[in-house]
Amino acid sequence: SQQGEEDPQALSIQEGENATMNCSYKTSINNLQWYRQNSGRGLVHLILIRSNEREKHSGRLRVTLDTSKKSSSLLITASRAADTASYFCATDEGYNFNKFYFGSGTKLNVKP
């Protein structure tokens, strides 16, 4: 399937540091999305980036997309303890933009 893969699986940093997590996928896409999940909760949408976009910003979040490498990265700048969560990327199938597949996520721990 198209399921994306996040890397690393787990990341532990100090408050104030930047956190970078990556997502790789297999086939062409129409868009890629990033989500956050706090423990025991539902997912919250962070950013959607379209296949013709290379970079997108939202507050302390920066997402890049490299369609030639079939990869994306999510950068969280100046991390806070409240950013502690799991982060997932989701991709469609390109020819079917109605089906979104999620990776297994990166678990981020921001230590105060």
Place this chain on the structure above:
Amino acid sequence: NAGVTQTPKFQVLKTGQSMTLQCAQDMNHEYMSWYRQDPGMGLRLIHYSVGAGITDQGEVPNGYNVSRSTTEDFPLRLLSAAPSQTSVYFCASRRANYGYTFGSGTRLTVV
């Protein structure tokens, strides 16, 4: 504006029982999907819908049925529960070219 509402929040079933997980959204979103999330893993797509009366299968559809008679509601039916269906189930909705809004999930245990 309630967003996506899932009921029940918790459920315990015996093997072989059937049940329906309810999902309703009040945002007039065309697209709705059901995902399951097993411990420490990502989400796997069960079924999805692109509008009332239109549904299709995802990655793991076996053992589940869906219907979409209205834009607002997208129930998921477990036909004959099995322990392998123990999971957290998430319903989500979106409109075209936007991200999903997720419900808070249903935690299902099959014994």
